[in-house]
Amino acid sequence: MGAPSKAESAQTTEEHLEELERLSDTAGVEVVGSLVQRLDSPHPKFYIGEGKAEELKMQVEAEGATLIIFDDELSPAQGRNLEKLVGTRLMDRAELILDIFATRARSAEARAQVELAQLQYLRPRLTRMWSHLSRVRGGVGMRGPGETQLETDRRMIDHRIVRLKDELERVARTRATQRKGRTGQLRAALVGYTNAGKSSILRKLSGTEVFVEDRLFATLDPTTRTVDAGEGAVALVTDTVGFIRKLPHHLVASFRATLEEARESDVLLHVIDSSHHAWEEQRMVVEEVLASLGLADHPTVLVFNKVDRLTHDEEEGLRARVQGPDEPPAIFVSTVEEGKLEPLSKLLNDEVKKLRPDVWLTLPSSQGGLLAEVYREGEVLEREDKGTEVRLRARVPVAALGRLRSRGVRVYGDG
Ligand SMILES: Nc1nc2c(ncn2[C@@H]2O[C@H](COP(=O)(O)OP(=O)(O)OP(=O)(O)O)[C@@H](O)[C@H]2O)c(=O)[nH]1
Numbered sequence: 012m013g014a015p016s017k018a019e020s021a022q023t024t025e026e027h028l029e030e031l032e033r034l035s036d037t038a039g040v041e042v043v044g045s046l047v048q049r050l051d052s053p054h055p056k057f058y059i060g061e062g063k064a065e066e067l068k069m070q071v072e073a074e075g076a077t078l079i080i081f082d083d084e085l086s087p088a089q090g091r092n093l094e095k096l097v098g099t100r101l102m103d104r105a106e107l108i109l110d111i112f113a114t115r116a117r118s119a120e121a122r123a124q125v126e127l128a129q130l131q132y133l134r135p136r137l138t139r140m141w142s143h144l145s146r147v148r149g150g151v152g153m154r155g156p157g158e159t160q161l162e163t164d165r166r167m168i169d170h171r172i173v174r175l176k177d178e179l180e181r182v183a184r185t186r187a188t189q190r191k192g193r194t195g196q197l198r199a200a201l202v203g204y205t206n207a208g209k210s211s212i213l214r215k216l217s218g219t220e221v222f223v224e225d226r227l228f229a230t231l232d233p234t235t236r237t238v239d240a241g242e243g244a245v246a247l248v249t250d251t252v253g254f255i256r257k258l259p260h261h262l263v264a265s266f267r268a269t270l271e272e273a274r275e276s277d278v279l280l281h282v283i284d285s286s287h288h289a290w291e292e293q294r295m296v297v298e299e300v301l302a303s304l305g306l307a308d309h310p311t312v313l314v315f316n317k318v319d320r321l322t323h324d325e326e327e328g329l330r331a332r333v334q335g336p337d338e339p340p341a342i343f344v345s346t347v348e349e350g351k352l353e354p355l356s357k358l359l360n361d362e363v364k365k366l367r368p369d370v371w372l373t374l375p376s377s378q379g380g381l382l383a384e385v386y387r388e389g390e391v392l393e394r395e396d397k398g399t400e401v402r403l404r405a406r407v408p409v410a411a412l413g414r415l416r417s418r419g420v421r422v423y424g425d426g
Pocket residue numbers: 203204205206207208209210211212222223224225226227228229230231252253254316317318319320344345346347348
């Protein structure tokens with residue numbers, strides 16, 4: 012069921028419902044019908060108008076539906092009212108997404124993140140959830156639990172929320188420590204709309220098994236792989252959870268720890284499914300989520316994936332449209348055609364060079380400490396011993412270069 016505002020075009024509504032259908036399918040729900048109402052503003056009682064609510068009830072009876080899924084977020088009271096009228100379990104998009112995440116969470120961390128988001132979603136809706144339970148128990152006319160029971164439940168939920176937050180805090184700290192151990196190497200994070208091809212890219216780049224599926228939210232846990240960045244250099248590339256329109260904000264908040272990987276990266280690779288008719292909206296959604304995570308100004312490259320599905324003209328049109336002085340850098344790739352990930356490998360190589368420029372260093376051979384420092388901090392590629400001087404060609408982190416310079420090392424040809 013969708014209730015778009017009047018300003019939204021019929022095509023956009025159609026696309027949103029299509030996506031809701033895919034989400035339902037991912038959750039294992041079979042869709043038997045759909046209903047749309049255009050609204051200036053939501054009605055307080057049912058969100059949709061009363062007449063429409065009656066129509067919904069009739070359609071549910073005619074189709075024998077056992078579940079209504081709403082594309083918009085209903086207030087707890089609206090959900091309760093509508094459920095009472097129609098007599099069928101009702102979910103909104105947020106709840107459906109939470110449900111999918113719950114069935115897909117594998118690691119302890121992902122499970123804790125999802126449970127936290129679910130509890131935060133559930134808490135203000137407890138009375139409605141309780142009425143499901145009463146129905147499941149089969150008591151016709153059975154009354155809901157008294158206020159006391161509700162209060163006890165709320166307190167239990169609050170305790171659990173605190174415990175989960177502590178647990179996630181601990182995991183976040185461990186991650187931060189692990190990341191510290193990886194300084195000096197280029198870190199790139201793949202972000203983007205669900206199903207854009209992030210995991211496929213990582214699989215292809217790293218030559219290792221990474222879970223890929225033509226379903227929404229195939230990936231929940233961040234996976235980091237070492238990737239060959241050319242000329243002997245390596246990069247650490249991380250795959251992250253996909254984003255979607257109207258991602259429940261509880262979920263975004265609870266996935267903060269996971270998304271720290273993105274924050275700590277040197278560059279964000281924003282993967283876009285260029286063959287999707289709504290890629291521009293998807294790009295905007297991802298940019299909004301990134302902004303809400305404080306990543307709006309993070310160095311970003313747009314990675315237009317699946318160009319194998321575009322005709323030559325479509326690809327040219329796309330290139331013309333997204334390349335401009337105000338646009339972030341963009342590359343065009345495919346994971347299914349041989350050699351079509353080359354632009355991404357090249358990009359990683361360029362980024363490695365930016366982070367650890369390939370330079371010539373000259374220092375007195377008597378300075379054993381300095382020499383040792385170059386070997387420790389950088390990667391020595393060539394060495395020439397000339398009398399009292401040593402000349403080294405090395406890839407050295409930008410930060411270390413400054414330090415070496417200040418201690419009298421001469422540096423040539425960085426960049
Ligand atoms: N035609 C084509 N299909 C691709 C390409 N890259 C990925 N796919 C397909 O797109 C689907 C989604 O790929 P994934 O790599 O799982 O996408 P993801 O971005 O990791 O998705 P989530 O983990 O759900 O966020 C799979 O069916 C892939 O086979 C490509 O370059 N061309």
